[in-house]
Structures are given as structure tokens and as C-alpha cells.
Amino acid sequence: MHRMKPLPSFLLQRYQGWKATTYAENGAWYKRLATEGQRPRAMVISCCDSRVNVTSIFGADQGEFFIHRNIANLVPPFEPDGEHHGTSAAVEYAVNVLQVAHLVVLGHSRCGGVQGCLDMCEGRAPELEEKGSFVGRWMDILRPKFPEVADLATPEDKAERLEQLAVITSMENLMTFPFVEARVNDGSLSIHGLWTDIAEGGLKQFMGKTLDFQPV
Known part of the structure; x- marks a missing residue:
């Protein structure tokens, strides 16, 4: 020390x-x-990226949002194995203790974590394949979605789509938590997926009926 x-x-x-x-x-x-x-109305799960400022985007005051940040705004599946799970602990606290009414997953453009996943899946990042890579093993959460972008025309298209799939992955995984599923089913909790374009300041939300992201 x-x-x-x-x-x-x-x-x-x-x-x-x-x-x-x-x-x-x-x-x-x-x-x-x-x-x-604190009595936050919503939990926001966003990326660690310094360019993503949740409170600024929504004009939020201190105490309004319970915010959890990690690489690529990912939520792992429910896995009560007795190990350390920072994101899962934050979700549990927000839903069961703070009783938030909304869970918001916020993805963004030019995400370094998502780009790392792309590089790993396309064989350009052997360092992320190593067992000791915390980033690589974390991005394994998103890796199963890579086949959905593998045939897209440009690297930019692949990156943007995988960024949005990271949001979808997190929403899917949130529903594997029994206490989240129970509150969604009884109508006391809603899940929202967002993607923001850093350069343009745009915001898109995932639409459950059409299964795509549309501008707000």
C-alpha cells in the first residue's frame, strides 16, 4: 500500500x-x-467507455439512476455458482432491494469491447483468446452472436450490428434471472434496449414487435 x-x-x-x-x-x-x-426509478447498464455519459444523455439528477458499467454493457446469464459476479449482484440489488421499475441496457457506437469480440472471432486478437484475458473471457458472452454478422458487407456494418446484438444479448440474459422474469411477468418491471451513436448524438430503441432498433 x-x-x-x-x-x-x-x-x-x-x-x-x-x-x-x-x-x-x-x-x-x-x-x-x-x-x-436512494429511490432510483431505473437501473441503467452501460459500457465503461468514457464517451458514454448516461446522466447527460437523459438529463438525470443525482439519485435518479442506479448505474452499472462494464465492458460492452453485457449481462451474463444467471449462474448462481458461488463465484464473484459483479454485474449479476448489481442486477439483484436493483431489482430486489431498490425495486426499480425499469432495466435499461445502453449500447453505443465505436465500442472497443465489441470490436475486440469481432477481432477475436475473426482471428486478429490471439491475446484475447488466452485463458488469462479477462476481456476475452468477458466477450465470450457475446461471441455466440458473431455468426449473425459474419457475412455483412463492411467492417462498419459488422461492428454496429454486433453492438446492437450486445444489447439484445443482455436483455435475453436478464430474463434468465428468476427474480427479473417474475417481475416482468407481473408487470412491475420492464426491460429496455437502447443504442446511441456517439458522433451524431442519436438514440435508437429496440422494438419488441419488429425486433429491430428504431430512432426514438
């Missing part, structure tokens, strides 16, 4: 600026959040 270092100055300056402005102007709201606890 002796090798741990203090925060870099730019982070300290930004914190001090936030404390002096945003917090100072909304101190009562932050204190209320602390004393009354």
Missing part, C-alpha cells in the same frame, strides 16, 4: 470546484439523499 499516491491535482481542483458550486447550491438535496436513501 505504500506505493499508493495522492490524487492528481486536476482531480482535486475539479472536486473543489464542484464542492464550491454545484454542492453549495444544492446542499439540501444531497443531505436529503443521504438521510432518506
Whole structure:
């Protein structure tokens, strides 16, 4: 632990600026959040990508969303094997403890994780094939969808479609959790799939009736 270092100055300056402005102007709201606890209406599962800012996209205030981020916004299948499952734990907490009404999976364009899956499936990323690659083994969740994009015309088409299939995969896997399925069936929980274009600021949602993504 002796090798741990203090925060870099730019982070300290930004914190001090936030404390002096945003917090100072909304101190009562932050204190209320602390004393009354969180009551988010939705859980958003999004990518770790720094270009995807969930709260900015939806204009959300602190306390509105329960947000979980991971590589390529993937949800693994329900697997109660006693091992560590960060994403599954977040889903369990959101659904069973916080009683959120919505589960939102948000994918995005130019996703590095999805590109890694493509590279792995097409033989360009042997390092991801190694057993010790955390990214590679995580992207194995998406790998079964590769045949659906293998014959598309361009690399861009493949990437965009696989990004959207990552959202679909997560929605499918969410329904393997018994407590999610039960609440979806009784109407107290809904699942939503979204894909955003970083460059254009566009947003598409998965439509259950047509089984495709359409602009909102």
C-alpha cells in the first residue's frame, strides 16, 4: 500500500470546484439523499467507455439512476455458482432491494469491447483468446452472436450490428434471472434496449414487435 499516491491535482481542483458550486447550491438535496436513501426509478447498464455519459444523455439528477458499467454493457446469464459476479449482484440489488421499475441496457457506437469480440472471432486478437484475458473471457458472452454478422458487407456494418446484438444479448440474459422474469411477468418491471451513436448524438430503441432498433 505504500506505493499508493495522492490524487492528481486536476482531480482535486475539479472536486473543489464542484464542492464550491454545484454542492453549495444544492446542499439540501444531497443531505436529503443521504438521510432518506436512494429511490432510483431505473437501473441503467452501460459500457465503461468514457464517451458514454448516461446522466447527460437523459438529463438525470443525482439519485435518479442506479448505474452499472462494464465492458460492452453485457449481462451474463444467471449462474448462481458461488463465484464473484459483479454485474449479476448489481442486477439483484436493483431489482430486489431498490425495486426499480425499469432495466435499461445502453449500447453505443465505436465500442472497443465489441470490436475486440469481432477481432477475436475473426482471428486478429490471439491475446484475447488466452485463458488469462479477462476481456476475452468477458466477450465470450457475446461471441455466440458473431455468426449473425459474419457475412455483412463492411467492417462498419459488422461492428454496429454486433453492438446492437450486445444489447439484445443482455436483455435475453436478464430474463434468465428468476427474480427479473417474475417481475416482468407481473408487470412491475420492464426491460429496455437502447443504442446511441456517439458522433451524431442519436438514440435508437429496440422494438419488441419488429425486433429491430428504431430512432426514438
